[in-house]
Amino acid sequence: MxxxxxxxxxxxxxxxxxxxxxxxxxxxxxxxxxxxxxxxxxxxxxxxxxLALPRALAADLVLVSPGYRALTFSPPWFPRAALRDAAGVAGVAETASLYAYSSQVRSPETGANLSVWLLGIDPAARVLDLPEVVAAQRALSVPETALLDRLSRQEFRAVVDQVTREGLARLPIYAPSADLAPVVTVRGLFTLGPSFTIDGALLVSDLTLHATLGVPLDRVSIGLVRLEPGARPDAVAAAIAARIEGRARVMTRAAYQEEERHFYASRTPxxxxxxxxxxxxxxxxxxxxxxxxxxxxxxxxxxxxxxxxxxxxxxxxxxxxxxxxxxxxxxxxxxxxxxxxxxxxxxxxxxxxxxxxxxxxxxxxxxxxxxxxxxxxxxxxxxxxxxxxxxxxx
Amino acid sequence: MTAPLAALRDIGHGFGSGAQRRAVLRGITLDLHAGEFVALTGPSGSGKTTLLTLLGALRVPEEGDLRLLGQDLRGLDARALGALRRRIGFVFQRHHLLRSLSVLENVEAALHGQPDADPARDRAAALAMLEAVGLGGRGADSTARLSGGEQQRVAVARALVRRPALVLADEPTASLDGRSGRAVVSLLADLTRGRDCAVVMGTHDERCLDLVTRRLHMEDGVLKQG
Known part of the structure; x- marks a missing residue:
């Protein structure tokens, strides 16, 4: 010693x-x-x-396209019919759709185009477990209404300030197929956070998304499945997989998040x-x-x-x-x-x-x-x- | 008569092999007894250092028998040689004190490796030894604050604090002025006198030879009584 x-x-x-x-x-x-x-x-x-968005999903099980690799830009879609079929499986309480498309908005301050996620949801459905979204999502029923992620990059600072100050701000969306740039009105803020690839996020109703970008609503980006109390996620996932016959991949919430993390850890440079x-x-x-x-x-x-x-x-x-x-x-x-x-x-x-x-x-x-x-x-x-x-x- | 502390019989040792081989020690026979203060003199290359390293259990002789402190050196492994060296005190030409430790800690360091180490007793022994070499009250000092002679006195205290049976000093005065050198050798002689201990000092310094009890002279690897 x-x-x-x-x-x-x-x-x-x-x-x-x-x-x-x-x-x-x-x-x-x-x-x-x-x-x-x-x-x-x-x-x-x-x-x-x-993982900010995957973590916010109000789901026990997640359905994605068979070709889906990660929630970047505009992920591949799967048919909404598969989600409807999943809703009929024993143990499933309810389902919901999330539409995720990358787009661009024009900065009202500089006029520069900024990359943005346009997230479309049914304003009456529970899709994102984010308190500010839950409180304000009914307002999205009004056409061309949007909520903006307050943690969007600095370039969105002027919009965030304007919404905070005046309660609304207008934001032109870049839509190459439209003669005039559609404009959404931001009437509230929520908290999600930017990613390495996207500057900000706008939450709109599925109908506004359809009207703005022209995307068909039978093409779902992420399908959300909530289970009845006591239902076993793995067993229900297996039953859904059998029912939808390869039209979508079904994963538990934890497996989905791990797959997202793994994608960035080992599949991206x-x-x-x-x-x-x-x-x-x-x-x-x-x-x-x-x-x-x-x-x-x-x-x-x-x-x-x-x-x-x-x-x-x-x-x-x-x-x-x-x-x-x-x-x-x-x-x-x-x-x-x-x-x-x-x-x-x-x-x-x-x-x-x-x-x-x-x-x-x-x-x-x-x-x-x-x-x-x-x-x-x-x-x-x-x-x-x-x-x-x-x-x-x- | 008591058994010698070191008994060397017809010791031979050399370096290199084949045509390159050079014999450094030849036919060395010698007994060292407790109470002796031996000066080992001779020109450079005469084999003094090799003989000291054999007596320090740092080498095993190639030829002849060497019993050191009752043990035959041949057949001892590294651990046993290390244990044997704990009963031997070394004073080198340079003090080689641990500069990051205080004077007292340097002396204590010689005791930490002992199998029966006891912190309180060791500290008391180290303080007493510093007192004995005239550095009482300097224990807390950094070694850098000491003169060359004082540093060599700490080295002497470090060598003697374990009450070794054999002390080997290799040119202990070489890096000191005449007065400091004589003081160090005097100290070695005083502190080992009356103890069951022998001192062998390899030296070129003629000014200190009056302090020893026996002189051995080496030339070309052969030992001659002085």
Missing amino acids: ALARFAALLAFRQLRHRALASLAALAGVAVAVMLMLVQVGFRNGLYDSA IGVIFNVGLLVGVAVGVVFILQVLNGLVDANLPEYAVLLAQGYRPAFLAAVVAQAAVAIALVTYLPALGLALGVTGAASGITRLPIGLHPGDMAMVLALSLGMAAVAAGLAMLRLRRADPLELFG
Whole structure:
């Protein structure tokens, strides 16, 4: 025990003694860890923004087109007849449709076209479990009425302000097939959040959507199925799949959300880029920690050799290096976390994306930092072989 | 007469192999007894250092028998050699103190590796040893605040605090001025006198030879009594 305490004391003191000499490398470790945290924060922004709408769906089961991959832009449709058939399956309480089409609106402020999601719902149906939508969706029964996502990107700020101030704002929709750009009147706001691909979201009635973009209402983007109390989602999903005979895919709510997340994590370049960025951060962190540890070992080789001459075992020196590595990981983590919270907070404020760090992410990056420290310590221990008591003799 | 602390019989040792082989020690026979303060002199390359490293259980001789502190060195593994070295004190040409530790902690460091380590007792022993080398009250100081002679005295305290049976000093005065060097050797002689301990000091420093009890001279790997 005394030996373990001494190893910890020696590791800490030697690190502190060389803190100034190692300052650049320690800063490098902190920056690498900060980059890892920021990557995770951005990845969260991607996942959370992509999952905002799927999470808001008021559904136990979800029906999508067989060719559906993810809720991006205008997802492929499936026939509404399949949803009607699903409504007849035992255990199904009710069904609803969501129409999702990407379009563009003209900014009243700059005149520039902005990408927007046009979400169409039956104003009398429960489609989105968002309190502001539930409270205001009846108003969508009035033709050409819309609700605007207040977390739409900065470019929508003037519209949001106008709705807040005056209760309404008019927004021209870009419709290439129409002679005159249709205009919707925004009469309220709801809270959803932008995605990486779409600047904002407008909620309209299915009839307004049809009138604006000319999309047929028998082509459903997402079918929502709510179950009767006590019904088993997996069993009902299987029964619906048998009934609709391949005209749509049916999934539980959890499976649907996981599929969406998986799509962004592994099927899109952006998800892969974040993961590669995380790995690059780990590699850079290992290099910087190794630099500190090698400096520590090189500066103390004769002293380590004296300890070996005194009967200390090489494992003791390995323990000193390992504890120094752990100390580096812990000492650099806190400033890195502080910086990362600042960067992700600023990025979230600018983009309005849900960029941020969850406690689990912080713990994961801390674990990765300790892993980096372990790898670097293992490499630095090879250098300890140069500590040789025989070299101390003149 | 008590058994010698070190008994060397016809020791031979060399480096390299085949045509490149160079014999460094030849036919060394020697007994070292408790209470002896031995000066090992000789020109550079005469084999002094190799002999000290054999006595320090840092090497095992290629030829001959070496019993050190009652154990035959041949056949001991690294762990057993390490355990044996815990009964030997080393003073090197340079002090090699741990710069990140205080003076007292450097002396205590020699005790942490002992199997019967006891923090309170070890601290008391380290303080007493610092007192004995004339550095009482300097325990909390950084080693960087000490002069070269004082640093070497801390190295002596570090070597002796474990009450070793054998102390090996390799050119302990080489990096010190004449006065400081003599003070360090004097200290070694004083602190080991009356203990069941032998000191072997490899040295070129003729000014300290009046302090030793026995002189051994080496030339071309062969030992001659002084």
